[in-house]
Amino acid sequence: MHSSLSGPKALALYRTMVRIRAFENAAEAASQGGVSAYGQQAGGTAKVRGPLHLSTGQEAVPAGVCAHLHARDYLTSTHRGHGHTLAKGADLGRMMAELFGKATGFNGGKGGSMHIADFSVGMLGANGVVAAGLPIAVGAAHAQKLQGQAAITACFFGDGAINRGPFLESLNWARVYALPVLFVCEDNRWSATTASGPMTAGAGASARAGALDIPATQVDGNDVFAVHDAAQRLIAEVRAGEGPRLLHALTYRVKGHVSVDPAAYRDPAELQAALQTDPIARARNRLLAGGIDAAALAAVENAAHTEVDAALAAADAAPWPEAAAAFTDVQTLGEGQWT
Amino acid sequence: MIETTYADAAVRAVAHEMQADPRVVVLGEDVGRGGIFGQYKGLQPRFGTDRIIDTPISEAAIMGAGVGMALAGLKPVVEMRVVDFALCGMDELVNQAAKNRFMFGGQGRVPLVARMPGGIWDASAAQHSQSLEAWFAHLPGVVVVCPSTPQDNFSLLRAAIACEDPVVYIEHKSLWGTRGPVDETLAVPLGRAARLRSGDALTMVSWSRQVQVCAEACETLAQEGIAVDLIDLRTLWPWDRAAVLDSCGRTGRLLVVHEAVQAAGFGAEVAATAAEATGCRIARLGAPRIPVGYAPVLEAQSRVTAGAIAEAARRLAG
Numbered sequence: 001m002h003s004s005l006s007g008p009k010a011l012a013l014y015r016t017m018v019r020i021r022a023f024e025n026a027a028e029a030a031s032q033g034g035v036s037a038y039g040q041q042a043g044g045t046a047k048v049r050g051p052l053h054l055s056t057g058q059e060a061v062p063a064g065v066c067a068h069l070h071a072r073d074y075l076t077s078t079h080r081g082h083g084h085t086l087a088k089g090a091d092l093g094r095m096m097a098e099l100f101g102k103a104t105g106f107n108g109g110k111g112g113s114m115h116i117a118d119f120s121v122g123m124l125g126a127n128g129v130v131a132a133g134l135p136i137a138v139g140a141a142h143a144q145k146l147q148g149q150a151a152i153t154a155c156f157f158g159d160g161a162i163n164r165g166p167f168l169e170s171l172n173w174a175r176v177y178a179l180p181v182l183f184v185c186e187d188n189r190w191s192a193t194t195a196s197g198p199m200t201a202g203a204g205a206s207a208r209a210g211a212l213d214i215p216a217t218q219v220d221g222n223d224v225f226a227v228h229d230a231a232q233r234l235i236a237e238v239r240a241g242e243g244p245r246l247l248h249a250l251t252y253r254v255k256g257h258v259s260v261d262p263a264a265y266r267d268p269a270e271l272q273a274a275l276q277t278d279p280i281a282r283a284r285n286r287l288l289a290g291g292i293d294a295a296a297l298a299a300v301e302n303a304a305h306t307e308v309d310a311a312l313a314a315a316d317a318a319p320w321p322e323a324a325a326a327f328t329d330v331q332t333l334g335e336g337q338w339t
Numbered sequence: 340m341i342e343t344t345y346a347d348a349a350v351r352a353v354a355h356e357m358q359a360d361p362r363v364v365v366l367g368e369d370v371g372r373g374g375i376f377g378q379y380k381g382l383q384p385r386f387g388t389d390r391i392i393d394t395p396i397s398e399a400a401i402m403g404a405g406v407g408m409a410l411a412g413l414k415p416v417v418e419m420r421v422v423d424f425a426l427c428g429m430d431e432l433v434n435q436a437a438k439n440r441f442m443f444g445g446q447g448r449v450p451l452v453a454r455m456p457g458g459i460w461d462a463s464a465a466q467h468s469q470s471l472e473a474w475f476a477h478l479p480g481v482v483v484v485c486p487s488t489p490q491d492n493f494s495l496l497r498a499a500i501a502c503e504d505p506v507v508y509i510e511h512k513s514l515w516g517t518r519g520p521v522d523e524t525l526a527v528p529l530g531r532a533a534r535l536r537s538g539d540a541l542t543m544v545s546w547s548r549q550v551q552v553c554a555e556a557c558e559t560l561a562q563e564g565i566a567v568d569l570i571d572l573r574t575l576w577p578w579d580r581a582a583v584l585d586s587c588g589r590t591g592r593l594l595v596v597h598e599a600v601q602a603a604g605f606g607a608e609v610a611a612t613a614a615e616a617t618g619c620r621i622a623r624l625g626a627p628r629i630p631v632g633y634a635p636v637l638e639a640q641s642r643v644t645a646g647a648i649a650e651a652a653r654r655l656a657g
Contacts, residue, residue, distance in 0.1 A: 074411065076407075105444070106443075106444060106446075107442065107443050107444030107446070108444035108445070109444075110441060110442055110443075110444045111442045111443060111444060115442045115443065117442075117443040117444075117446050117447070118446070119410075119443070119446040119447055124407070124410055124447070125439065125442075125443060125447075127435075128434070129430055129434050129435075132403070132430055132431070132434065132435060134403070135399055135400045135402070135403020135404050135406070135407065135431060136403050136404075136406050136407035136410070136431075136435060137407060138400065138403075138404050138407060139403060139404030139405060139406055139407020139408040139409075139410075139411070139415075140407035140408070140410060140411045141407070142404055142407070142408055143407065143408045143411035143412060143413045144411065146364065146389055146390075146413070147411075147412070147413075165399055166399045166400060166403060166430075166431075169395070169397035169399050169400035169403075170400050170403070170404075172395060172397065172400075173394070173395065173397060173400045173404060176395065328445070329440050329441045329444065329445040330440075330441050330479055330480055331440070331479070331480050331481065331482065331504040331505075332502075332503050332504050333482050333502055333504050333529055333530060333577060334482065334530065334576060334577025337577045337580075
């Protein structure tokens with residue numbers, strides 16, 4: 001157990017991870033047969049349709065980072081963003097409803113998994129385009145600075161994103177204007193179905209941040225307590241007005257690129273090794289060793305499953321959006337002129 | 340009423356809106372020095388470096404930061420320098436700015452103005468001369484504006500900044516020095532065309548700098564007894580169907596003229612809509628589908644001349 005964490009705070013991190021895992025496991029099961037890819041044909045029975053990108057095994061990163069964020073802080077996310085969104089405080093039930101495409105979802109069924117947003121907790125959107133959240137994050141942070149807000153922006157992206165131009169443009173921008181941004185590279189080692197390592201020159205996200213004079217910290221992204229402590233230090237510096245920081249969290253994508261991808265292209269030994277470092281199992285062991293009793297952990301786990309079961313039932317029972325909703329919130333000027 | 344240039348009219352419009360609304364900020368390359376066309380002249384000394392923000396050459400970040408600023412409650416005017424460079428910020432405009440409000444189920448608005456001057460700028464060749472307004476008219480979620488006069492650049496830019504939708508604002512690079520009267524109290528709503536001449540022989544629709552060339556052709560045609568109803572569309576989306584269809588209903592003939600490549604240009608949309616709605620005869624005139632060349636003789640092949648317009652009008656009227 002890390003010294004900086006007391007029992008209830010440590011348990012809260014565990015709870016965040018367990019809720020993410022339970023949510024994604026349920027969504028994964030509900031998505032089978034929901035998309036035509038990787039040899040599967042979409043059928044009519046799947047409740048969660050279309051590509052579903054799971055962050056299974058990566059839960060320690062959002063849990064450890066978002067523990068230090070407030071609702072007034074902004075967050076931008078990725079296509080693999082369920083964990084970020086839940087950890088930022090978005091309602092699990094409305095997230096599940098959005099995955100089901102129902103009217104009660106955060107986006108009224110207009111977005112689905114890849115576009116979940118909850119502005120009420122500062123979550124400015126998942127994103128279907130790799131690296132697209134970075135410039136939006138620096139813009140939001142720029143606004144926070146201009147408006148004199150005591151708030152910051154956390155920007156999550158993957159290892160694949162550092163090979164896109166907006167990564168360079170956004171880090172440069174954040175440094176030039178000394179913006180209150182924490183960049184979080186959630187390095188799960190895979191870019192869709194290609195290993196990121198052979199596709200990435202140099203030493204990766206931290207080194208690139210260093211080249212732009214942005215202090216970066218590399219951390220074991222499967223150790224939620226290590227992530228928590230590293231993020232705590234970096235976020236304190238960001239909040240103090242010292243400019244942007246980058247957290248490079250080394251983790252592993254346990255599932256395929258999307259939920260129906262068996263990831264047959266990768267070495268089974270690599271996955272087996274990664275499973276030995278599962279962040280939830282590790283945290284559980286350390287909590288037990290730190291004196292939190294098994295009953296307390298079981299209560300957290302049971303509560304998460306109960307919450308997810310209720311979310312599934314509510315999403316299933318919820319109404320579809322009205323067809324007319326396809327024509328709302330497109331734009332104000334010219335509304336009604338569709339052809 | 341004052342007399343001033345198309346560029347100065349834009350400066351005045353931005354200043355008006357910045358004065359009226361502290362949420363308005365400008366970001367882009369060289370804007371602090373007034374912009375490369377003088378379209379921000381004097382604004383940084385007046386409003387400061389926090390509101391007239393000089394940026395690196397990072398079009399994706401300029402556009403994307405504009406989106407983030409807008410979601411966070413500001414009203415950014417985003418300068419792309421020329422439409423050709425705006426292509427470096429296309430994901431941020433097309434997939435983010437235009438989609439966010441809808442995609443997030445009505446959470447968030449992106450009230451940004453993306454200024455991206457277009458059109459042929461003498462001897463600037465293929466990467467500084469394009470007219471790409473049809474790309475954006477095709478894109479749900481955005482408003483598209485192409486002003487042709489100093490008055491319109493003043494009034495429409497103010498309206499664009501006040502608008503809560505993302506606005507693609509395409510000034511013409513060859514119009515910056517054009518002088519004309521500007522009434523700073525005159526409001527021109529987005530989506531409203533202007534009828535510049537009245538006539539019964541045919542309807543002629545155009546926008547941006549090409550309107551001036553059309554006006555020249557109309558003078559020639561008038562001397563031949565062909566009276567043209569000349570309409571400056573001004574806003575391409577949402578476009579003023581009522582004005583165009585009313586005119587076509589009276590004249591029975593429509594010629595749409597634009598500087599952009601004719602194939603799949605916005606003229607096709609206007610012509611097809613008018614033909615469907617009124618049964619009028621239609622003709623289109625735009626540039627050939629070639630990149631704009633550098634040498635004068637090559638560049639000239641991409642220009643739609645007053646002579647060509649008059650000839651097309653005679654064929655249609657005859």
